[in-house]
Amino acid sequence: MASDLSGKIKALFKEIKMHWNTPAEGKYVPYKEYKDILIAVGSNYTGAKTLEYIVFAASCFLIMYHYKLPYLTFSIISIINMPLGYIWTLISWLVSDNLGRLEKKTERRIIALYISLIVVGLAMIIGNVAALFDPASRFVTYMNSLEGISCASAFKILGTHLLYTGWVGARAIFWKKKLIPKFGRYKYSLYSDFLPKCIMVVLIGWLPFYKIPDVVTRVWVANLLFACYNLFGFENQLEICTRNISPNVRERILVRSYPIKLSHIFHSILAILLPVIIGMLRYKWEDINVYRYVIPITFVTAAVLTMVFAGRVQERIPQPPLEKKVQIHFWDGMFGVMRNKYKWMLTVVNLLDSLGNGMLPFVTILYLYTFRLSGLLYSLIVALVSFAGTPPDLLAPYFLKRFTYKQLMIFYQLSRAIGNSIIVLSLLFLGDRLILCGTICVVTLFFLEMCKTVPATASYDMEVRINDYQMYLSGERLENFSGVFGWFTGPITSFVGLIIPLLLLKFGFNSNWDVLFIDDSRIKIIVIPIIIDIIGYLLMTIPYLFWDYDDAKQSKVMAVLRRREEVTGNELLSEQMQTDPEPDTQPVNAEVPS
Amino acid sequence: MKKEEKRVKRPKVDPIQAPPPEIPEDEIWTYRIEGLQEPHIGGRYKHSASKKVLVVAALLVAIGLSIFLSVRAIHKDTFQYKELQDGSYELVKFSNPGDIHEMTIDCVDGDAAKPVTVLHEYMLNCDDQLQTVRIGASVTQIDGKSFYSCWNLQAIFVDENNPNYCDLDGVLYTKDLSEILCYPIDRDLYLREKAGIENELFVGDPDYSDDYVQKVQTYALPQQTKRIGMLAFNYSDLVRVELPHGLESIETMAFFRCVNLREITTRNGDSVYASLPECLTFIGSDAFSYDQALTYMYIPEKVAEIGHHAFWDTVYKDGGNIAGLSEICVQADEASFKKNVRTGDQWRGEYDHMLFKKAVPVRYGAQREGIK
Numbered sequence: 001m002a003s004d005l006s007g008k009i010k011a012l013f014k015e016i017k018m019h020w021n022t023p024a025e026g027k028y029v030p031y032k033e034y035k036d037i038l039i040a041v042g043s044n045y046t047g048a049k050t051l052e053y054i055v056f057a058a059s060c061f062l063i064m065y066h067y068k069l070p071y072l073t074f075s076i077i078s079i080i081n082m083p084l085g086y087i088w089t090l091i092s093w094l095v096s097d098n099l100g101r102l103e104k105k106t107e108r109r110i111i112a113l114y115i116s117l118i119v120v121g122l123a124m125i126i127g128n129v130a131a132l133f134d135p136a137s138r139f140v141t142y143m144n145s146l147e148g149i150s151c152a153s154a155f156k157i158l159g160t161h162l163l164y165t166g167w168v169g170a171r172a173i174f175w176k177k178k179l180i181p182k183f184g185r186y187k188y189s190l191y192s193d194f195l196p197k198c199i200m201v202v203l204i205g206w207l208p209f210y211k212i213p214d215v216v217t218r219v220w221v222a223n224l225l226f227a228c229y230n231l232f233g234f235e236n237q238l239e240i241c242t243r244n245i246s247p248n249v250r251e252r253i254l255v256r257s258y259p260i261k262l263s264h265i266f267h268s269i270l271a272i273l274l275p276v277i278i279g280m281l282r283y284k285w286e287d288i289n290v291y292r293y294v295i296p297i298t299f300v301t302a303a304v305l306t307m308v309f310a311g312r313v314q315e316r317i318p319q320p321p322l323e324k325k326v327q328i329h330f331w332d333g334m335f336g337v338m339r340n341k342y343k344w345m346l347t348v349v350n351l352l353d354s355l356g357n358g359m360l361p362f363v364t365i366l367y368l369y370t371f372r373l374s375g376l377l378y379s380l381i382v383a384l385v386s387f388a389g390t391p392p393d394l395l396a397p398y399f400l401k402r403f404t405y406k407q408l409m410i411f412y413q414l415s416r417a418i419g420n421s422i423i424v425l426s427l428l429f430l431g432d433r434l435i436l437c438g439t440i441c442v443v444t445l446f447f448l449e450m451c452k453t454v455p456a457t458a459s460y461d462m463e464v465r466i467n468d469y470q471m472y473l474s475g476e477r478l479e480n481f482s483g484v485f486g487w488f489t490g491p492i493t494s495f496v497g498l499i500i501p502l503l504l505l506k507f508g509f510n511s512n513w514d515v516l517f518i519d520d521s522r523i524k525i526i527v528i529p530i531i532i533d534i535i536g537y538l539l540m541t542i543p544y545l546f547w548d549y550d551d552a553k554q555s556k557v558m559a560v561l562r563r564r565e566e567v568t569g570n571e572l573l574s575e576q577m578q579t580d581p582e583p584d585t586q587p588v589n590a591e592v593p594s
Numbered sequence: 595m596k597k598e599e600k601r602v603k604r605p606k607v608d609p610i611q612a613p614p615p616e617i618p619e620d621e622i623w624t625y626r627i628e629g630l631q632e633p634h635i636g637g638r639y640k641h642s643a644s645k646k647v648l649v650v651a652a653l654l655v656a657i658g659l660s661i662f663l664s665v666r667a668i669h670k671d672t673f674q675y676k677e678l679q680d681g682s683y684e685l686v687k688f689s690n691p692g693d694i695h696e697m698t699i700d701c702v703d704g705d706a707a708k709p710v711t712v713l714h715e716y717m718l719n720c721d722d723q724l725q726t727v728r729i730g731a732s733v734t735q736i737d738g739k740s741f742y743s744c745w746n747l748q749a750i751f752v753d754e755n756n757p758n759y760c761d762l763d764g765v766l767y768t769k770d771l772s773e774i775l776c777y778p779i780d781r782d783l784y785l786r787e788k789a790g791i792e793n794e795l796f797v798g799d800p801d802y803s804d805d806y807v808q809k810v811q812t813y814a815l816p817q818q819t820k821r822i823g824m825l826a827f828n829y830s831d832l833v834r835v836e837l838p839h840g841l842e843s844i845e846t847m848a849f850f851r852c853v854n855l856r857e858i859t860t861r862n863g864d865s866v867y868a869s870l871p872e873c874l875t876f877i878g879s880d881a882f883s884y885d886q887a888l889t890y891m892y893i894p895e896k897v898a899e900i901g902h903h904a905f906w907d908t909v910y911k912d913g914g915n916i917a918g919l920s921e922i923c924v925q926a927d928e929a930s931f932k933k934n935v936r937t938g939d940q941w942r943g944e945y946d947h948m949l950f951k952k953a954v955p956v957r958y959g960a961q962r963e964g965i966k
Contacts, residue, residue: 070720072668079664086657145672145691215722216692276949326635334649335639339631372903372940376949434902434939475623475635488652491659498664506687510720512743517847517880517903518825521739548629552612556627559614564622 028246028316034259037242040309042263044190044238047302049267051234053295054204056226058511059361065286066210067222070511073148075501077223080154081161086487088165090330092172093480097328099185100176111173117166124159125224128152153220160220164227171231181322184315186241193232194307200229201299205291234303241315243464247558249551250397252464256457257396268386270298272379279375318561319471320568326475333481336474342466347485348543354489355536357497359529360504363445366526369516371438381442388446389453396457405458406547412455413544417537419448420530431523465554472557475564500529675702675710682732684712690723700730700753715739722746725780729766731755736766738824738845741776745829748784750776762816771818774826782831785810807833811854814861815841822848824878833887836861841871846878846901849885856887859965868965869923870894877904879938886910886918892962895925902938909943909954916954919943923960931958 015024016031023030054062058071091110095102102110130152133140143151171192179188209225212218245255277294281287320326328336337343363385367373373381392399399408422444430437467477486493507524508515516522617625626632639645670689677683683702702708709732717737718724722745729736731753741747749764760769764784766776778784786794789809795802814836815822821843827835828850835855839862849855860871869892870877879901882888885908893900908919922942924931944951 075664075668079661079668082661082664083657141691144693145670145689146668147670147689150692279946331639331642331646332636335642335645336634338649339634341631372906375946375951377951432902432938469630472627473631473633475633484653487660488656490656491663494660495663498668505719506716508716508719508739508742510716510743512720514851515716515719515742517850517883518739519846519879553627553630555612556615557630560617560622560625560627560633562614563617563625567619567622 027248027251029251029255029314033245033312033314034255036309036312037238037245037255037259038263040263040306040313041236041238041242041260042266043302043305043309044234045236045264046267046270047234047299047306048236050270050295050299050302051201054201054229054291056223056230061285062204062210062291063222064511064513066288066291067218068210068215068511069219069222070148070215071501071509072505073219075498076146076149077157077219080157084158084161084165088169089483092169093333093483094328094330095169095173095176096480097333097476097478099180099322099325100173101322101325101327102173103327107173111170114166114170114173117162118170121159121161121163121166125156125163129155129159148215148219150216153216156220157223160224160227164231168231183311184241185317186244186315187237187310187313189233189235190237190306190310193234194303197232197234198296198300198303200232202296204229205288205293205296234299238306238310238313241313243460244315244317245313246316247318247562249461249465249554249558250401253397253400253457253461256460257393261390261393266302268383271386272376272383274298275374275379275382276376279378284374317471317477318558318565320565321572324568324572328474328476328478328481332474333476333478334484336476337470337478337481337484339473340466340470342469342547342549343482343485345543345547346466347489349540350485351489351492352536352540352543354493354496356529356533357493357500359500359533360509360525362526362530365516365522366438366441369513369522371434385442385445385449388449389456392450393453393457396454399454400458400461404550405462406544408455408458409544409547410541412451413537413540415451416448417534419444419451420534420537424527424530424534427523427527431519462549465549465557468554468557468561469549472560500532503528673702676714678712680711682709682711684714685710685717686714687717688721688724690721692723695723696726696728697724698728698730700728700732711735713737713740716742718742718744718747720745725749726751729753729756729759731757734758736775738775738826741766741778742825742828744779746780746783747778748780749778765813767816767819771816773821773823774815774819775823776825777813777827777830777832779829780831782810812836817861821845824848825850827852833857834859836866837871839863839871840873842873843876844870844874844878844881845876847880847883848878849882850880851884852882853884854887855882855885856889858888858891866965868892868963870897872896875899877901879903880906882919883907888919890923890963891919892923892960893925894962897935899936900938900941902941904938904941905943905954906940907943909945911946916945919954920945921955921957923957923962925960925962926958928956928958931956 018024019027020031054060056063057074058064058069063069091113094106095110130140130143130150133151140151143149143154146154149157175188175192179191182188183191204225207225209218209221212221239260242255242260243252246252274294278284278287278290281289281294367378367381423441426437426440426444430440467479470482471477504525507528508518508521509525516525615625615627623635624633670687672689672691672694673685674687674689675683676686685699688697699710699713701710710730711732712735713729713733715737717740718727720743724744725746725748727741727747727750729750729752733752733756736759741750750761750766751764752759752761752766754760756769758769759775760767760771762771764778764781765774767774782794786792786809791806791810795806811831811833813827813830813832813834815838817838817840819838820840822837822841822845824845824847826845826848828847830852831854832852833854834857835849837858837860839860841860858869859866860869862872869890872894873896874894875896875898877893877897877900881901881904882891883903883906888908891905891908905919905922909916910918926934940953942953942956944953946952
């Protein structure tokens with residue numbers, strides 16, 4: 001037995017050594033790249049997670065303790081930006097799914113629109129548009145009655161939205177055209193956004209706008225500040241890139257289960273250290289130095305590491321060369337995604353999942369307000385719970401081979417329903433016995449985390465597979481046009497998503513989080529949304545009963561994509577040979593098939 | 595026979611390893627996989643015009659509904675009432691349009707036939723404009739959380755004909771003064787104006803004096819009061835509180851985040867002694883949480899229950915030294931305290947100690963200190 005095991009280990013080492021620089025047959029990723037993924041994704045993930053402490057939402061300590069913005073204001077701002085947002089989104093889908101390579105005429109029009117938006121946005125921020133209206137009019141009176149908003153500030157908020165849209169849109173076209181050919185479609189944005197994002201992260205803690213006494217001014221200034229901050233992203237692009245690291249679906253799972261999973265250890269360590277460091281500050285999480293020193297130092301370190309290793313992680317989608325890329329016109333994109341039945345099924349799942357929208361971070365509330373955890377103990381419990389998912393995740397390749405996606409997802413939804421029911425019951429019936437109630441909750445969370453990771457891996461993988469399938473259907477992945485499903489379900493999600501905040505408001509949750517120290521209010525604030533969530537989990541099992549996209553279909557889809565890549569690649573090569581028998585530079589744009 | 599056939603295991607073929615289909619070069623964009631839809635790349639869609647109209651119409655309806663529902667969801671009337679079974683009304687929520695600094699709660703829209711009798715919990719939650727609230731004679735039921743987080747509230751005045759409630763110079767009590775319900779958060783501003791003091795003063799200011807504390811930051815409860823209601827003094831700027839000897843109960847979060855509260859004394863007739871009253875039996879959860887200015891706490895023998903986190907975060911490390919409420923003095927001896935007093939989890943303050951937290955010690959059988 002022991003010799004068998006040692007033999008396997010030796011064989012593994014031999015395999016790694018042999019394919020360190022060149023991948024094994026049928027595989028695409030050399031083991032050296034596994035090492036690079038480990039560091040690159042680890043630091044990118046850590047950086048992105050660190051940024052979760054800085055968001056323009058009620059869940060952010062900077063917003064709630066320093067800016068003190070009313071809870072409902074976030075909903076009001078999103079409504080102000082909502083109508084025009086739909087139009088800008090359509091344009092951004094077209095740009096993104098064409099990887100920034102639009103027909104000249106279309107590109108000129110879009111750029112002109114974006115520049116106009118910047119000009120109008122700036123004018124609205126600087127000027128006072130509200131002065132054009134009669135102060136006694138119903139419109140002005142209504143706007144002034146909104147929480148944290150006045151008529152004048154609403155126009156400034158709208159101006160901020162226009163400025164943001166114009167700037168982001170124009171930047172996106174410029175950088176996509178420039179960087180995608182070099183770095184691929186997923187990680188290019190890291191190169192364009194790294195430096196400005198670092199600067200903004202530092203600035204956001206130091207700019208003293210939270211000292212503005214008037215709440216209405218504070219709201220629009222904070223909105224503008226966060227719009228500038230959000231101009232530059234630092235999402236976990238490298239992990240998204242690694243989801244497409246190989247056309248071999250089993251290899252994708254291996255990469256996801258080992259180097260990617262291990263890479264998250266950087267963040268786990270940070271999740272232990274950060275609360276300890278913050279716990280040493282005078283006012284702990286409420287201390288502004290969290291945003292002046294702790295977050296910026298952590299983020300910049302992670303971001304620099306990310307950039308050092310980002311170049312070594314490759315995306316390997318079987319796709320035609322950019323010069324032969326399928327040109328997606330607007331209706332091709334719309335109809336293309338709507339033909340994909342699996343996207344419809346996932347839309348139904350997401351719709352049911354939205355039953356929990358607007359819910360407060362329940363686990364954080366449990367730790368900070370029910371059990372008053374802080375410092376090392378808090379870090380240890382958080383680490384323990386998040387570690388629970390690691391062992392099953394390492395076995396994900398086995399589970400994914402043994403069970404179908406359908407089985408895994410139904411199990412996942414049922415486990416969530418049962419686990420959350422246990423938590424609700426313990427909060428309701430043992431709420432005053434904190435230690436016992438806490439122990440039950442933490443143990444349940446531990447098991448929930450264990451049950452979560454394999455379905456999550458299956459889900460990530462299925463998302464990529466469905467995009468592969470979309471590429472087979474439409475010639476492009478249409479990841480952005482897929483957003484249209486969200487529009488169809490918008491009325492229901494926005495309705496449901498606003499019911500919970502209003503319920504929370506009724507139970508006393510507003511801009512003052514201290515209400516969570518009141519036992520009966522806290523229990524209502526936590527329990528009612530979880531019950532709604534449980535109903536959602538049970539209903540979510542139904543769409544999965546009809547899921548039929550399996551390994552055999554995926555395998556054939558990949559074969560078609562590889563064949564397309566091969567044929568279009570050869571076509572391009574022969575075209576180049578005809579125009580320039582000895583090309584010494586990059587190939588010029590060939591006619592884009594449409 | 596059939597069973598035996600079934601038992602014979604067929605060799606499993608890994609679908610991923612299956613050989614790829616043969617796809618001719620000219621069919622790469624049209625090749626259809628069995629069981630999946632046919633690709634559609636380039637080219638026109640059938641009935642595209644009608645499909646486009648349908649999609650646009652569906653999207654317009656969806657977007658319109660989204661916006662409508664979102665706007666409806668945040669729309670708030672200034673006053674939200676709920677009609678009760680007896681024909682009277684409950685004021686459920688007041689949403690300040692931004693310019694109301696004073697409000698009177700007596701009837702719905704000035705209609706005397708629609709009296710307001712009940713004030714709902716959190717009806718003024720997080721209002722930062724209201725300064726004065728006048729409660730009419732009809733109001734007979736006020737929830738302890740009704741005035742929660744009403745940041746700029748300076749005074750609550752109650753109609754003298756109200757059968758259940760009254761006020762003592764802007765502080766809300768039950769009619770018989772047995773319970774204090776709300777000491778407005780910004781009452782110090784009201785007292786400053788009354789005393790003719792223009793600016794708020796802080797420790798270290800040259801004009802900050804005991805006289806200032808006495809006029810603005812001191813409050814003495816009447817001798818009839820037996821109960822300090824839930825959240826009654828939360829967030830107040832008080833430095834000194836004088837409790838009545840007959841006080842029996844300090845409810846949940848009664849002195850929550852009174853960060854300047856340094857001195858608690860009790861008056862018994864003409865004499866005054868330090869800390870909590872002898873008659874006290876109940877201390878609610880989070881009753882004194884975050885009151886880091888407190889340095890002395892004496893729990894008398896009659897106390898039978900102390901809620902969880904009652905003295906949470908009243909102690910802290912200041913440059914290596916333990917500051918705040920670094921010790922809790924208890925009149926009872928250890929055995930009788932543990933036997934007779936029901937204590938909630940983490941009722942004592944805790945401070946950072948070697949990466950973990952350590953609860954402050956309890957001194958059992960302690961003698962009450964004299965007033966400093």
